[in-house]
Amino acid sequence: MNFKFSFLIVAFSLSLITSSCVTVQVTDNTVIGSEFAINETKPKNIILLIGDGMGLSQVSAAIYYKDGKPNFERFSTVGLSKTSSSSDLVTDSAAGATVFSAGVKTYNGAIGVDRDTIAVPTIVEQLSGDGYSTGIVATSSIQHATPASFFAHVKHRRMYEEITEFAPNSGVDFFAGGGLKFFNDRKDKRNLLDSMKARGYTVITDKLPTKNVPGKELILLDQDGMPKMSEGRGDFLPKATELALAKLSQNEKGFFLMVxxxxxxxxxxxxxADYLIEELLDFDKTIGVALDFAKKNGETLVIVTADHETGGFTLSTDGGNYNKIKPTFSTKGHSGTMVPVFAEGPGASLFNGIYESNEIYFKMMEALGRQIDSL
Structure with a gap:
């Protein structure tokens, strides 16, 4: 892999410190800063991109290993999120995603339920109930912890078949990812693809289409998780995001998309490290798709963050050579480090500062003009 000189990491770190001090021009509620002008009243749409396990060192890797400027550097607002769950100092992905979807700090393993295992309404359910379009895209199965936390309510993340049962009535207009076997190869012998079709979904299991089809879409391209980038997944994530945006943006009310x-x-x-960096660069490319859409649309808030950091990943010097980077790890599990929150578009200024991870839910709702008291 190619790398750039180590002083770039200093420049990137300084950009995080000074991002809230960027000089902007404000005229008639329009903020001119970064690369495009936005209306700072409120967004019509929100795109939430979650890099699972993505800490600051993972983001920094894009500087060294991407050919060209990373899309992470296109954001004018950067904050930091404290990720502990209600049960543990170090969160898992289930509790780490439920904070975004429902605004509650809950126990590790919880999917859309609070610490007492009581179901809590998700942002997808709330907005779809109000007429917004909603979408979920992932390179895991759609039943995996993060995507599941936006449409299901179960007491433990490994209950994949039970999670799947929430999909037909979820209100989600666009699903794309893996997880086919939990629909049609179940212990209870039910075929939930039939239930999806009965609820108006077109089910696609062969390849990612190039155009949207009428009605709701369920795109399942693997039995479980999608292949790695190194195994030939290609541009699934950015292309599926483009497809989701083309579908959801047809709604004049607005949309919410989680990627x-x-x-x-x-x-x-x-x-x-090779696996991590390839996936990180694919995610950065997908961020570019979201930012390009938002720049053209003008009414879309783009948020990029992580549920937690994984691996205790860092970019060390290779021996005593300060011009050579050696990616290293300190754990096979998660870490308790804070993670970055990037925001661009109307409402982005809400995401400055340091705050608990569940505040991201309340900040999204506030941006949309739906004030809800923090729990």
Whole structure:
């Protein structure tokens, strides 16, 4: 892999410190800063991109290993999120995603339920009930912890078949990822693809289409998680995001889209730097798709963050050579480090500062003009 000189990491770190001090021009509620002008009243749409397991060192890797400027550097607002769950100092992905979807700090393993295992309404359910379009895209199965936390309510993340039962009535207009076997190869012998079709979904299991089909879409391209980038997944994540945006943006009311770069986390768990960095760069490309859409649309808030950091990943010097980077790990599990929160578009200024991870839910709702008291 190619790398750039180590002083770039200093420049990137300084950009995080000074990002809230960028000089902007404000005229008639329009903020001119970064690369495009935005209306700072409120967004019509939100795109939430979650890099599972993505800490600051993972983000920093994009500077060294991407050919060209990373899309992370296109954001004018950067904050930091404290990720502990209600049960543990170090969160898992289930509790770490439920904070975004429902605004509650809950126990590790919880999917859309609070610490007492009581179901809590998700942002997807609330917005779809109000007429917004909603979508979920992931490189894992759609039943995996992060995507599941936006449409299901179960007491433990490994209850994949039970999670799947929430999909037909979820209100989600666009699903894309893996997880086919939990629909049609179940212990209870039911075929939930039939239930999806009965609720108006077109089910696609062969390849990612190039155009949207009428009605709701369920795109399942693997039995479980999607292949790694190194196994030929290609541009699934950015292309599926483009497809989701084309579908959801047809709604004049607005939309909410959650996109997960699931396998950044898996590379961290494996302590496999090549795996992690390939997935991180794929996620960065997908961020570019979201930012390009928002720049053209003008009414879309883009948020990029992580549920936690995985692997204790860092970019060390290779021996005593300060001009050579050696990716290293300190654990096979998660860490308790804070994670970055990037925001661009109307409402982005809400995401400055340091705050608990569940505040991201309340900040999204506040941006949309739906004030809800923090729990």
């Amino acid at each position: 997960e770069g699931s396998q950044i986390d898996w590379g961290g768990h494996s302590n496999d």
